[in-house]
Amino acid sequence: MPIRGLLSWLMATLVGFACAAHAGVMTRTDMLKAFPPPLAVGEKDAQLPVWPIFKQDVTTPVLAGYVFESIDFAPIPGFSGVPFNLLVALDPKGTFLDVRVLSHHEPVFLEGLGEAPLFRFADQYKGLSLQQAIKIGSNANRGEERGSANVYIDGVAKATASVRILNQSLLSSALRVARARLGFAAGRDPDLVARVRKDTYAPMAWDALLEAGLVQHLRITQGMVEKAFDGSGVEQPVAGRESSTFCDLYITYLNMPAIGRNLLSEFGWNHLLERMDGGDHALLVIAAGPHTFVGDNFVRGAVPDRLTLRQGELPLELRDLDLDDPLQLPASLRGADAKVFRVIGPAGLDPARTMDFALRVTRDKGMVYPERISRSFGIPYTLPADQVTRPESDNKGWQDIWRSRAWELAVLAGALALLAVVLARPKWIVARPARLARFRTGYLLFTLIFIGWFAQGQLSIVNITALIQALVAGRDLGFFLYDPMTVALWAFVAVTLVVWGRGTFCGWLCPFGAMQELVAQAARFAGIRRIKLHRDLDARLKLVKYAVLAVVVGLAVAWPAWTDHAVEIEPFKTTITLAFVRSWPFVAWAAALLLVNVFIYKGFCRYLCPLGAGLGLLGRTRLLRWIPRRKECGTPCQTCRHRCEYQAIQPSGAIVYEECFQCLDCVAIHDSPTRCAPLIAKGRDRHIAIRPLPVVQGRGA
Numbered sequence: 058m059p060i061r062g063l064l065s066w067l068m069a070t071l072v073g074f075a076c077a078a079h080a081g082v083m084t085r086t087d088m089l090k091a092f093p094p095p096l097a098v099g100e101k102d103a104q105l106p107v108w109p110i111f112k113q114d115v116t117t118p119v120l121a122g123y124v125f126e127s128i129d130f131a132p133i134p135g136f137s138g139v140p141f142n143l144l145v146a147l148d149p150k151g152t153f154l155d156v157r158v159l160s161h162h163e164p165v166f167l168e169g170l171g172e173a174p175l176f177r178f179a180d181q182y183k184g185l186s187l188q189q190a191i192k193i194g195s196n197a198n199r200g201e202e203r204g205s206a207n208v209y210i211d212g213v214a215k216a217t218a219s220v221r222i223l224n225q226s227l228l229s230s231a232l233r234v235a236r237a238r239l240g241f242a243a244g245r246d247p248d249l250v251a252r253v254r255k256d257t258y259a260p261m262a263w264d265a266l267l268e269a270g271l272v273q274h275l276r277i278t279q280g281m282v283e284k285a286f287d288g289s290g291v292e293q294p295v296a297g298r299e300s301s302t303f304c305d306l307y308i309t310y311l312n313m314p315a316i317g318r319n320l321l322s323e324f325g326w327n328h329l330l331e332r333m334d335g336g337d338h339a340l341l342v343i344a345a346g347p348h349t350f351v352g353d354n355f356v357r358g359a360v361p362d363r364l365t366l367r368q369g370e371l372p373l374e375l376r377d378l379d380l381d382d383p384l385q386l387p388a389s390l391r392g393a394d395a396k397v398f399r400v401i402g403p404a405g406l407d408p409a410r411t412m413d414f415a416l417r418v419t420r421d422k423g424m425v426y427p428e429r430i431s432r433s434f435g436i437p438y439t440l441p442a443d444q445v446t447r448p449e450s451d452n453k454g455w456q457d458i459w460r461s462r463a464w465e466l467a468v469l470a471g472a473l474a475l476l477a478v479v480l481a482r483p484k485w486i487v488a489r490p491a492r493l494a495r496f497r498t499g500y501l502l503f504t505l506i507f508i509g510w511f512a513q514g515q516l517s518i519v520n521i522t523a524l525i526q527a528l529v530a531g532r533d534l535g536f537f538l539y540d541p542m543t544v545a546l547w548a549f550v551a552v553t554l555v556v557w558g559r560g561t562f563c564g565w566l567c568p569f570g571a572m573q574e575l576v577a578q579a580a581r582f583a584g585i586r587r588i589k590l591h592r593d594l595d596a597r598l599k600l601v602k603y604a605v606l607a608v609v610v611g612l613a614v615a616w617p618a619w620t621d622h623a624v625e626i627e628p629f630k631t632t633i634t635l636a637f638v639r640s641w642p643f644v645a646w647a648a649a650l651l652l653v654n655v656f657i658y659k660g661f662c663r664y665l666c667p668l669g670a671g672l673g674l675l676g677r678t679r680l681l682r683w684i685p686r687r688k689e690c691g692t693p694c695q696t697c698r699h700r701c702e703y704q705a706i707q708p709s710g711a712i713v714y715e716e717c718f719q720c721l722d723c724v725a726i727h728d729s730p731t732r733c734a735p736l737i738a739k740g741r742d743r744h745i746a747i748r749p750l751p752v753v754q755g756r757g758a
Contacts, residue, residue: 081106081126082159083144088124091144091157096121105237106130110146122148123238126159130230134536136219137162138523139617141226143179150334151187151235156180156227163219164519167621169635174213178220181210182227187235188336188402193224215513215634218539221458250336251409251445258314263387271316271444272309275416275436277348279303282418285432291420305345307390308414308438311397312339315444325382329397332378336402339378340366342414343386345393350416365433366400367413373404409445412438455538462541465512469542472503473549476565480557480719487725497720498578501571509568514542515633516550516562518606518667522613522620529614550672557683558676560719563662563669568633570662570718573654580655587702588656595704598664599716606670626665658702663716673715684712685727689735696734697723 083091088098088108097118099109106129111118127143134140139162146154156179158172166175185191185208193212213220266272280299311317312333318326320341329339342364344350350364357379366373375398384395400406414436421427459466479486479496487493508514520543527534537544546566553561563570581587590598605626612619628647631639637647653660662669690697691710698706701723705716712723730736 081129082142083108083126092124092146098124105234107234107238120149122146122154123234125230125234127226127230130233131226132532133222133226133229134523134527134532134534135161135163135222136523136536136540137164137519137621138526138532138536138613140532141223143223143227143230145227145231145234147187147231147234147239149239151231151239153182153185153187153231156182158223161223162617162621163216164517164621164624164630165216165219165634169630169639170213170216174216175220175223178211178213179223185210186335187228187231188334191224191228193221217458217513221455221539222536250405250407251447253310253313253408253440254444254446255314257444258318261315261319263385266309266316266319270439270441271313272307273436273438275306275434277303277306277346277416277434281434282432285418285434286420286430289420289422289430291422291430302346303418304348304350304416304434305393306350306416306434306436307341307343308436309341310338310408310438310440311341312337313408313440313444316341320384320386321382322385325384328382329380332380333399334402338400338402338406338408340375340398340400340412341384341395342398343390343393343395345390348416348418349394351394351396361396361398363417363419364398365415365417367415368406368410373400373406375400408440409442409447410439414438455535455541458539459541462512466541466545468507469512469514469545472500472507473545476500476561477553480553480561480721483721483724484728487721487728490725490729493721493725498575500565501574504566504571505568505575508542508546508566509571509633510636512542513540513634514546515568515629516543516546516566516668517624517629518609518627518671519624520547521668521671522609522624525610525613526617526620554672554676555678555680557681557719558679558714558717559669559672560676560714560717562672563666564718564720567662569627569629570659572632573651573659573662576651577654577658585655587658589704590657592704592708595663601664602666602670603674605665606667606674609667624667626667628661659718662718663703676715679714682712682714684717684724686710686712687727687735694734696732697726700726 085098085101085108092098092110095113097111097113099111101108107123107125110121110124112121113119124144124146127145128140132140141161141163142159144155144157144159146156148154158175158179161175163175166172182191192209261269261271263272267274278299279301282303283299309316309320311320312329317329317339321329333339342350342361350361352362355361358377360374360376364375366375378397378399380397386393386395406412415433416436417431417433419429419431422430486496520537523536524534527536546562550562550566577587609620609623609626612623625643625646628643628650631637631643631647632651637644650661687694691708694710695708698708698710702720703716703718705713705718706723707713726732730740
C-alpha cells in the first residue's frame with residue numbers, strides 16, 4: 058500500500074533528525090536570576106552537574122545547599138514520552154528548599170487543566186525531606202512533626218500518572234545528588250526499608266538481651282589474631298597468650314524500645330530520640346580488652362577508623378552521635394569503650410536485613426619502612442523477625458498504582474472477556490436485531506461512563522507519539538506502567554488487532570467513539586436524517602486520516618515540541634479526560650465534531666482520527682476474515698453494503714477490514730432469514746417447491 062510505504066520512508070528519514078539526549082538547560086546567568094541575593098551561586102561542579110549555593114553567616118559564607126536539574130540525573134519519560142525537567146534546591150540535610158517545573162510535555166497540563174495545578178503540586182515539596190517517605194494521597198498527616206518518616210501530599214485529579222512520574226523524577230534525582238554530595242550512602246530507598254516495632258518493650262536484663270539475639274557478641278582472642286596474620290611476615294609475640302582476650306565486641310540496635318529502654322534511663326531514652334531524625338538508626342558498639350574500634354586520634358562526632366558497616370555490597374557510614382548518657386551495663390563491661398553511632402535514614406539501612414560489621418586490625422611489617430597489613434573480623438547483626446515490620450508498598454512506583462486500582466482492572470477484565478465471547482460467538486446476540494441493539498447501546502454506555510470518564514481509559518495517538526519519542530531517545534518504556542487502564546486496554550487491543558483488526562477498539566472500546574454513536578442514535582430518534590456520501594468521495598476522505606497520522610508521527614520524531622499541538626486534532630482530552638471543562642476553542646472543536654457526526658456518521662473516526670489510521674495499518678496483521686460471506690454477496694445482493702453506516706463494504710461484497718468497526722450489523726443481516734436477500738430467495742423457492750398442486754374436478758355427465 059502506498060501509504061504504508063510513505064510512512065516507512067518518513068520514519069526512516071526523520072529518525073536522522075532526532076533530538077539529542079536530554080540535558081540541563083540552566084546557565085549561570087539563569088541560576089543567578091533564580092537564586093538572587095542574599096544567596097550566592099557558586100561555580101558549577103566539574104564532576105557532577107550541580108551548583109552549590111551559599112548564604113552569608115556573619116563574615117563567612119556557609120553552604121546552603123545544591124541546585125540541579127532533574128533531567129541530568131533521572132530523565133524518566135512523562136506520559137507524553139518526554140521527561141519532566143525540574144529545578145531542585147536541596148539543603149545539606151536533604152530538605153527541599155525549592156522545586157520548580159522548568160519544562161514538561163504532559164498533555165493534561167497543556168491547554169487541559171492548565172499548568173497551575175502542576176505548579177501547586179510541585180510547591181508542596183518545599184520543606185519536605187528525603188528522610189521522609191513522601192507519598193501522594195491524603196494530607197491527613199500534614200500536621201505531623203517534620204521528622205516523621207511519612208508525609209502525604211495532595212495529588213491532581215485526572216493527572217494521577219503525570220504527578221507520580223514527577224514524584225519519581227524528583228526523588229530519584231535528589232537521592233542521586235544526596236548520595237554523591239551529602240554523604241547519603243547508596244542504600245535502599247528509605248520508603249522500602251522495614252521499620253522496628255515500637256510495641257515490643259518488656260523489661261529485660263543484659264543476659265536476656267543476649268539470649269534473645271538483640272545483642273550480638275564476638276570475642277576475638279590473641280590466638281585468632283595471630284592466625285589471621287599467619288604468613289604475612291608480621292611479628293606476633295603472643296606465645297602463651299593465645300587464649301587471652303584481644304577484643305570483646307558487642308553490637309546492638311539501640312533505638313528499638315525493647316533494647317534502648319532497657320539500656321538507657323528514661324531521660325537517656327528520650328534524649329536519644331530527640332537527637333535522631335526520622336528514619337535514622339542508632340547502633341551501640343561496646344569493646345572491652347586491649348583493642349577497641351576507634352584509634353588514638355579519634356575525635357567525638359567522627360567516623361570510626363577501625364569499624365565498618367556494610368549491608369549487601371554497599372558500605373554505610375557510621376558516625377559518632379556523641380551521646381554521654383550513662384548505659385545500664387553489667388559490671389564486667391563498666392569502663393569498656395562504648396559509643397553510639399548513627400546511620401542516617403536516607404542511607405537506606407534496612408533493619409530487617411543482616412548488618413555486616415567488621416573490626417579492622419592493622420599491624421606493621423618491617424622496621425625502617427614499615428608496611429601496614431590489615432585483617433578484618435566480621436560480626437553479623439540481625440534483628441529477630443518479630444521485632445520489625447515490612448513496608449506495605451512503595452507509593453512512588455507503578456506497582457502501588459496497580460494495586461490501588463485492582464477493582465477497576467477487575468471490572469475492565471470482566472467487560473473485555475464478555476466482549477471477546479460475544480465477538481467470537483456472535484450468533485446468539487445477532488439472532489434478534491433488538492437484542493443486538495440493546496447490548497450494543499449498553500456496552501457503549503459502559504465504555505463512555507466507566508472506561509472513559511471514570512477510569513480515564515481513553516487510548517490516544519499520544520500513546521503512540523510517546524512510544525516513538527521514547528524509542529528515538531533510547532529511553533525506558535516503564536512510564537507506561539503508571540497508567541494501568543491504558544496498559545490493560547492496549548494489551549487487549551494488541552490481541553484483537555491480530556484476531557479481528559481495528560474494529561474491536563474503534564467500534565466498542567473508544568469512549569469518544571461511543572459518545573459519537575450515542576449522539577447519533579439520539580439524533581436519529583429525533584428524526585434527523587443522515588447524509589451518506591458517494592462512495593468515491595468517502596474513499597478519498599478516508600485517506601485523510603493517514604496523512605494526519607504521518608504528520609503527527611513525523612513531528613514526534615523530528616519536532617517533539619510541535620507534537621503537543623498536533624495531537625489536539627483528537628478531541629479525546631476535551632470530551633473524555635476533562636469532560637468539556639476546558640477553554641472554549643477546544644470545546645468548540647469537540648462540539649463541531651459531534652455536530653458533524655449527527656449528519657455524517659462518525660465523521661471524525663472515519664476521516665480524521667490518526668489513532669484509527671494507526672490501528673488500521675496495524676490491523677493488517679489480522680489473521681481472520683471473520684465476517685461470513687456468501688457467493689451472492691455483492692452479486693447480486695447489495696443489502697449489507699447499503700446498510701453499512703461505515704461504508705466498509707465494496708460493491709463486490711468484499712469487506713474493507715481497515716474501515717470496519719465490528720458493529721455486527723452485517724453479521725445480523727447475513728444470518729437473518731427475513732433480512733438477507735439470498736436467504737429470503739431460498740426460502741421462497743423452497744416454499745414454491747413444496748406447495749401442493751391444486752386438484753381439478755371434472756364436470757358430471
